[in-house]
Amino acid sequence: MCGRFALTLPHDAMAQLFAAAPSNALPDIPNYNICPTNQVHAVHVIDGQRRLVAMRWGFLPHWYKAENGGPLLINARAETIAEKPAFKAACRARRCLIPATGFYEWTKDPEGKRLPWYIHPTRGSLLAFAGVWQDWERDGVTHRTCAIVTTQANPKMSAIHHRQPVTLNEDQWALWLGEAGHGAATLMTAADEDAMAFYRVNPKVNSNRAAGPDLIEPLEP
Template sequence: MCGRFVLTLPDDEMARLFGAAPANDLPPVPNFNICPTNRVHAVVSDGAQRRLTAMRWGFLPHWYKTLTDGPLLINARAETIAEKPAFRAACRERRCILPATGFYEWTKDDAGNRLPWYIRPADGAPIAFAAVWQLWERGEERLVTCAIVTTGANDAMSAIHHRMPVTLAPDDYALWLGEDGKGAATLMSSAPEDRFVFHRVDAKVNSNRAHGADLIQPLVA
């Protein structure tokens, strides 16, 4: 799965990398501890133009009457996304990309303590999470919400967790965003074995109130 991530790219750099026009109300960066329900950067396309906009991380199906009417859907499983009522329309019609620098995952020790790991691309390149989005409206309340698509972990990542986010190569952005026709389902696979490297970090990142660049520094024994 993917439950926390990091974004350090400036807005103008993200706009350049994705060829997207930036909105005026984007969340502040850098952010070293992006948590569910936070506002996140997202790239969307109408087929003619890409936009870098803000969304709420935590997908709200249209039938939710309140923000807490059901489980918080921060991830969508690639294997079932086209069938699940919450995601199947979004999978066909409302795909987006969430930029990231890295993300966190957790293992447990023999005592059950949660041990955080920071995961980043081996080449230092930005990450493009495959995601889907949904407009949720109730009365005057209007939120654009999203979920990150996940798949089974590759062998390297399975040492930490059995799931991992679906990540896109630059040549795949247009297909995922619906600009190159159909076939986006072919992109929902695990990353190559050498795509990511990872290291343990301090347990203070377990708190959603923790912030700062020290969160991603290797843990010193």
């Protein structure tokens, strides 16, 4: 799964990288501890143009009566996304890219304490998560919401977790966003083992209130 991540790239650099028109209301960065229900950056295509916008991380199906009207859907499993009622329409017509500098996963020590790890790209400065999005309207207000697509972890990543986010290379973005025809389903696989590396970080990130660049610093032995 993916339950927490970081993003440090400036807005203008992201807009240039994704060739996307930036919204005027984007979440503050850097943010080293992005949590579920936070506003996140996302790239989607509207009226034939890529746009960099803010979305609520936590997909809200149209039948939810309130934001807490059902399970918190921060991830969508690649294996079942086309069948699940919450996601099946979005995976065909409303796909997005969610940029991240890196993300966190946890293991446990023999005493059951949670040990955080930071996973980052080995090439380039950014990961592009595959995502799906949905507009949810209540009381005349539209909330644009999203979930990150996950898949079975590759052998290297499985050392710390059995799932990992689907990450897309630049030459795959157009297909995922629907700009290059059909076939996006073929992209929902784990990245190569050499695409990412990971290391232990300070347990202070276990708190969703923690902040600051030291959260992604390697833990000293």
